[in-house]
Amino acid sequence: MTQRKGSPTPWSYTLIRLLFKFVLKIFYGTIVVENAHLIPETGRPCIVCANHSNSLTDALLLVTSIPSKKRNMLRLTAKATQFGHKTFTSWLIESAGTVPIKRRKDAADGSADNTDAMSKLVEALETGDAVCLFPEGMSRYHPTIAPLKTGVARLVSDVLSRNRDNSDFEISVLTCSITYMHRQHFRSDVLVTFHPAMTFRPKDNTELLAPVDYNNIRQLTARLQNVISSGTIDSPSWDLIRTAKLAARIYVPLGTRMSLGDYVRVIRSFLDAFKECQDIPGDTNSNNCQEATSDLVAHAKLCQDLKVYQDQLARWGIKDDRIRRPLPRHTILSRMTIRLAWSLALFTISLPGLLLWLPVFATTFYAVHNFKKTGPIFDTWDEIAQYKLIYGLMSGICVWWLTVFLTWPLAPLTFILVPAVMWMTLRWFEDAVSAFRAFTALRRLLRVGKATLKGMHERREDLHSRVMNLAVHSIGLPENPESFFVEAGGREKGRVKGRWDSTARYFSIKRRRKRDWNETLRLYDKVDYPEDAQVDL
Known part of the structure; x- marks a missing residue:
């Protein structure tokens, strides 16, 4: 050519x-x-x-x-x-x-x-x-x-x-x-x-x-x-995405120790299996059809049970990982103390830089808040990121140049120092939010009670067994996911490969170490979607 x-x-x-x-x-x-x-x-x-x-x-x-x-x-x-x-x-x-x-x-x-x-x-x-x-x-x-x-x-x-x-x-x-x-x-x-x-x-x-x-x-x-x-x-619905994500976390609870690509593909595998069982065939005369229908019924029941389990976790405001690995009460209390102290320390050192971020956050919030009023969720929410990017960029540039102007005698220094301070503030603020999110989750865990947590743990064990059966025997995923997906893939952005890498990444100035690909800068775990976004288009 x-x-x-x-x-x-x-x-x-x-x-x-x-x-x-x-x-x-x-x-x-x-x-x-x-x-x-x-x-x-x-x-x-x-x-x-x-x-x-x-x-x-x-x-x-x-x-x-x-x-x-x-x-x-x-x-x-x-x-x-x-x-x-x-x-x-x-x-x-x-x-x-x-x-x-x-x-x-x-x-x-x-x-x-x-x-x-x-x-x-x-x-x-x-x-x-x-x-x-x-x-x-x-x-x-x-x-x-x-x-x-x-x-x-x-x-x-x-x-x-x-x-x-x-x-x-x-x-x-x-x-x-x-x-x-x-x-x-x-x-x-x-x-x-x-x-x-x-x-x-x-x-x-x-x-x-x-x-x-x-x-x-x-x-x-x-x-x-x-x-x-x-x-x-x-997916045909947000509910199926929510359930498939939970199934993936139960099947391979590695967080960011597995690559983001593998995580998405595992979710997609469970999603495909759950989509198949949405319309169970009516003709079940042949033996093969009866066997296939039996599997689909079992998958549909698992999908429903996972939804009920996730609904309960959402009501309590905790993640599946808290049920998977039960903690003694004294361990919860000690971790709460550490997380609260660490979050307060990070919030404190972030305060000067947050003053620079405040106009940016206020501008984007105001712009997005007004934009949401212009139409239904399915026709406006796809542009929220665009609005945040553009308004955040413009307001951020204004803050930068205004700060340089107000410190004109030191302009060459503040020209470099302001964006550096804003970046490190964001880096510390993310860790502060993450630590406080862990503190609130542990506090909620204490309120649930031992007997209830024990019952939830037993329910999870049953779900784990059924999820593994679906993953290995029906979908064809590896039967040893916690070792397979750690070894698979290379060193991707945001991924941690082991305990030492995880600790070192925590103090990296480039990006914070995430425990879960589902994390956002929120004080809660984002698992739900707007109900009216399911409008049929």
């Missing part, structure tokens, strides 16, 4: 990539990128397509996750209604060379002509660029991936058809699965998984050349959906 150079990188794109790489690393505790080596290099026409659950944040995440050494630029697309406004978001989108896409739902007459947009994308691909498309066609706060539109497949067909006489021409489709542990919460974690690129050539894929049978377009679209869905948590 003839190597193309690709379009030159605009200075604004370079600025945006550097700026938001910094901002995303502050907002999200850990961003793990898997399989970056699979990304086609600059000069090879490439369509990057991913699931779309977090509005503009998804695009920024892809821009910063693709190494500049692999691709100098990712040409983005965005809904046309975000262009032409006198806002920072609009400037951001336009400056990055983003192509506007019209949507039928935004037009008064329900029509949308994207001929010009598709032409620009085709030209960019023929130049050797990478373009980003979100084939769901929308971003919504929902637990499942929406049926994909056929735009990516049609674009592949158009490009191949235009270059049908070039035997060396090829175009790649790079699928990507984005998984947010909690997409809108400060200091939660994100997994970005790239899948092997699908490569298409005019001479090898004649079924996609014009005039094309639309069934071939649909088949390629379905293939894309299967690959993207397989790498993330895709």
Whole structure:
């Protein structure tokens, strides 16, 4: 294949990539990128397509996750209604060379002509660029991936058809699965998984050349959906996600000693098993069908029992780990004393820096609070992270420059010192919140009572046995998860590999040691989802 150079990188794109790489690393505790080596290099026409659950944040995440050494630029697309406004978001989108896409739902007459947009994308691909498309066609706060539109497949067909006489021409489709542990919460974690690129050539894929049978377009679209869905948590309901996460924690209670990628894939395995038992077949005449139905009934009963168990834990405000490893009363009291003292000490040293963070937190809270009033959860919550990122960035820059201005004689020092103090404050504040969260959980544990805890422990033992049976005999997961997943994977961001690494990471200035991939900067364990987010779309 003839190597193309690709379009030159605009200075604004370079600025945006550097700026938001910094901002995303502050907002999200850990961003793990898997399989970056699979990304086609600059000069090879490439369509990057991913699931779309977090509005503009998804695009920024892809821009910063693709190494500049692999691709100098990712040409983005965005809904046309975000262009032409006198806002920072609009400037951001336009400056990055983003192509506007019209949507039928935004037009008064329900029509949308994207001929010009598709032409620009085709030209960019023929130049050797990478373009980003979100084939769901929308971003919504929902637990499942929406049926994909056929735009990516049609674009592949158009490009191949235009270059049908070039035997060396090829175009790649790079699928990507984005998984947010909690997409809108400060200091939660994100997994970005790239899948092997699908490569298409005019001479090898004649079924996609014009005039094309639309069934071939649909088949390629379905293939894309299967690959993207397989790498993330895709569920028909929030309840199933909640239950699958609990099953994963019971099966392999390693926290961040296992990689984030493995954790997501284990959740996905349990989720698939629970989805199968939602619709038990009615015809049970054959022996094979009776056996399969019996297994599905058992899985459905386990799913229900796990939900009841998680509901009880949520009412008490404690985590499964407190039930798994019961603690004597004197140990609980001593740990409460240590956690409270440590959290107070960290809060104390964080106070000066928190004064700098206060305007940032207040601005983002006010902006998000007002934005939530503009629509229902499923239509607004997918943009919360975007609002927090942008308003946090702008208010943070204002605090930084205002502090430098007020300390003008010492400006060269405060120019460097202010962001350093703000970062270390965030680092200490995270540990302070974590310590206080542990203190409150231990306090709640004391209020439950020995007899009740013993009953819950026995219930958990039964659930553990049934979860292991499902994992090993039905799903095919390893029967020794606590050793298998410690050894699997490499040294990823946010992961701890042992006791010494865990202790050393606790005092790291780069990031705090997390015990659980489910953690956020909250005084409670985030396990529930808004009920009305389950609106059928």
